[in-house]
Amino acid sequence: xxxxxxxxxxxxxxxxxxxxxxxxxxxxxxxxxxxxxxxxxxxxxxxxxxxxxxxxxxxxxxxxxxxxxxxxxxxxxxxxxxxxxxxxxxxxxxxxxxxxxxxxxxxxxxxxxxxxxxxxxxxxxxxxxxxxxxxxxxxxxxxxxxxxxxxxxxxxxxxxxxxxxxxxxxxxxxxxxxxxxxxxxxxxxxxxxxxxxxxxxxxxxxxxxxxxxxxxxxxxxxxxxxxxxxxxxxxxxxxxxxxxxxxxxxxxxxxxxxxxxxxxxxxxxxxxxxxxxxxxxxxxxxxxxxxxxxxxxxxxxxxxxxxxxxxxxxxxxxxxxxxxxxxxxxxxxxxxxxxxxxxxxxxxxxxxxxxxxxxxxxxxxxxxxxxxxxxxxxxxxxxxxxxxxxxxxxxxxxxxxxxxxxxxxxxxxxxxxxxxxxxxxxxx
Numbered sequence: 001x002x003x004x005x006x007x008x009x010x011x012x013x014x015x016x017x018x019x020x021x022x023x024x025x026x027x028x029x030x031x032x033x034x035x036x037x038x039x040x041x042x043x044x045x046x047x048x049x050x051x052x053x054x055x056x057x058x059x060x061x062x063x064x065x066x067x068x069x070x071x072x073x074x075x076x077x078x079x080x081x082x083x084x085x086x087x088x089x090x091x092x093x094x095x096x097x098x099x100x101x102x103x104x105x106x107x108x109x110x111x112x113x114x115x116x117x118x119x120x121x122x123x124x125x126x127x128x129x130x131x132x133x134x135x136x137x138x139x140x141x142x143x144x145x146x147x148x149x150x151x152x153x154x155x156x157x158x159x160x161x162x163x164x165x166x167x168x169x170x171x172x173x174x175x176x177x178x179x180x181x182x183x184x185x186x187x188x189x190x191x192x193x194x195x196x197x198x199x200x201x202x203x204x205x206x207x208x209x210x211x212x213x214x215x216x217x218x219x220x221x222x223x224x225x226x227x228x229x230x231x232x233x234x235x236x237x238x239x240x241x242x243x244x245x246x247x248x249x250x251x252x253x254x255x256x257x258x259x260x261x262x263x264x265x266x267x268x269x270x271x272x273x274x275x276x277x278x279x280x281x282x283x284x285x286x287x288x289x290x291x292x293x294x295x296x297x298x299x300x301x302x303x304x305x306x307x308x309x310x311x312x313x314x315x316x317x318x319x320x321x322x323x324x325x326x327x328x329x330x331x332x333x334x335x336x337x338x339x340x341x342x343x344x345x346x347x348x349x350x351x352x353x354x355x356x357x358x359x360x361x362x363x364x365x366x367x368x369x370x371x372x373x374x375x376x377x378x379x380x381x382x383x384x385x386x387x388x389x390x391x392x393x394x395x396x397x398x399x400x401x402x403x404x405x406x407x408x409x410x411x412x413x414x415x416x417x418x419x420x421x422x423x424x425x426x427x428x
Contacts, residue, residue, distance in 0.1 A: 020070075128355065192277075202373060254355040328349065388416070
């Protein structure tokens with residue numbers, strides 16, 4: 001009996017938590033460095049499920065909505081946290097420990113992950129968007145990148161930097177269909193052109209001139225100055241193109257700053273400059289606000305162990321661990337004020353100030369030139385957006401490849417969003 005009891009006790013003391021995460025560079029580093037967590041918590045084993053962004057979203061959404069319980073820690077974004085917490089699909093993160101220092105989180109970041117002052121997800125990294133560009137190609141073109149460029153300057157520079165014979169394309173942008181892929185870029189971009197998804201009465205606005213101007217600009221510059229096969233490119237594909245010297249400019253997440261300046265991975269690491277996301281002269285820039293976060297689904301039966309892992313992975317101490325193993329420039333950015341007060345980080349990360357300025361200037365509650373009834377810059381914070389965002393993304397991708405005209409893509413988007421909103425009974 002005693003031996004049996006001891007055996008059961010040993011089994012009870014060891015838990016395996018399953019972590020669902022995205023295949024971005026910072027998450028791959030988290031998995032690699034998790035041996036440090038195992039030393040601290042030898043009684044917690046980690047099982048990793050690492051997926052491409054669109055697939056991850058589908059799987060975790062299905063699991064959390066059905067209470068499936070497959071995962072104990074989920075990587076989710078700013079979009080999901082307020083919606084899922086109100087549905088009671090997430091456990092509050094109220095036991096991260098005294099050393100965690102919640103007040104060190106950047107206000108814009110903390111606000112987006114809290115409901116009624118309760119934190120429901122911990123930020124692993126935060127981002128806005130910015131222009132990354134080849135300083136050597138810009139100089140060769142006889143141009144100087146402003147700190148705050150316009151879309152017209154981007155067009156001019158893309159034309160001057162494109163050398164298709166040499167395999168260099170002036171501008172790389174997301175083309176892969178998905179609400180978190182091409183729609184993230186195009187919605188943020190459309191804000192600066194004066195467009196919006198819905199008017200104040202929740203009527204879709206894809207039949208507006210501002211949306212036509214946005215999509216015409218995008219299709220035109222991508223067909224003239226973008227890489228071939230751009231409709232298949234998301235963040236990771238464009239990152240690879242930029243790191244191998246194929247892009248003159250790339251407008252995407254500020255988190256890429258550490259990757260494009262890393263000499264181990266980037267062939268152009270010492271030739272990269274940074275600027276704010278472009279504007280169109282209407283008072284809004286095309287920068288977004290996003291956090292990849294770690295959260296615990298309500299269906300998890302191992303929340304204590306999951307809480308310990310999240311506290312470790314999003315702590316100041318984890319940042320120091322990454323700095324020790326990978327260098328300060330590769331620390332997950334955009335979450336803690338203390339990082340942007342650290343001279344070692346500021347000296348190592350030439351993109352740090354642009355990142356902070358871009359995050360601080362993003363305003364999810366007032367994302368557009370004209371008033372809107374929703375919150376969110378590169379997304380609309382309603383449950384229906386995953387479906388309608390991806391459907392619209394498919395229309396826009398078709399316009400990019402020429403399977404549809406810009407007008408057809410916008411007309412189709414208008415119809416399908418009108419239909420979806422009627423079905424969901426908006427306005428509510």
